[in-house]
Amino acid sequence: MATDRRTAILEGAARVIARRGVRGLRMEELAAEAGVSTALIYYHFKDRAGVLRHTLDFISDRAERYTSDGDDSGEPHDARHELEQSLLLEFQDTPEVRENSTAWGELRASAIFEPELRGDLAGTTLDWIHYVAALLGRIQPTATAPSLTASAERLTGLLEGLSTRWLSGTLPLPHARELVKDAVSIEIQGLGLQRRATVRAQ
Template identity: 45%
Template sequence: MTSRREAILRAAAAAIAERGVRGLRVGDVAQVAGVSPGLLYYYFKDRDGLLAAALTFINDRSRRYRKAAGDSGAPREQLIGQLLAELEETPEMVENSMAWNELRASAVYEQPLREPLTRTSRQWTHEIADAIRVAQAVGDVSSAVDALQVGLIITALTEGLAARWLGGELAAEVARAHLRGAVETLLPTSG
């Protein structure tokens, strides 16, 4: 990714988290990124292209955080660490969660967001399902668990708890405790 393109995507993610999709102005994103609006249109064609690319950027950034958080321990604990990373109170994770939730909510009204949201959600679900299968292969999770079905449930639950945390309904530590408890229940050990 070129530095200008990345600067635009960082500015777009921040703008979405701060002002929402409806408040996103291409000119404002270009100004924050330090580029001309023409360059922004060169990279992304239009506002919908920018939103789709921002969603992919947010998803990729979240994937890096999850990977770093799940680098140690047994596969089951790595998976739990990856999921709990989604509810961390670091500025970038808060921004990611706010932007992700905003993009998901906006897809109800903005049809062009639906395909990229479906694609990135599917990627995340499959990543979690793959992590479940790894845990199953070493006996950390029961082989009776349907990895894809539980992956979908866990990612949806993570998003819902993140929305409640960001909305002030739950403290981050409470949301993490609920997520851990749910994952423990959904992913019984083999023994």
């Protein structure tokens, strides 16, 4: 029961942040959104900063879930397919994905003004970069670790920018997905060219 209420608070926080931004998050409104008392929020999360930190984790976990559940076939896929799908599934026109991506963007932007969020945000972003770099490493196993990390940083950074444009209505969804596919191809090709250049230099 306590877990259900805690989840309800985090779901409510994600909705409020997506709708009003981090600065618009008030404990009274969150309590009404989640159907709990403000005392219960403070019991679970201590203070507003605790709510924000745990909401960031909640949003990250939820994104990981829906970006890995896109294929129900049960068939094994190669690393390129897995990489493309994990990035493309960030662009689903569903309430959950829209809310999650919007809330993530709001939390990221608010870290400019709320330094206490920066460490948690950096850690979550780094986990994402490492995941993408690991998939790129399976595609181009001879690429160096710095090259893989740089490629992953470019891809995840591009994804965040494209997501903001899509959510704001300035970029059509199909075009956003095509740009992601093109970027994956370019990064994989670039890693392959680096490998061949290294071999020639030896």
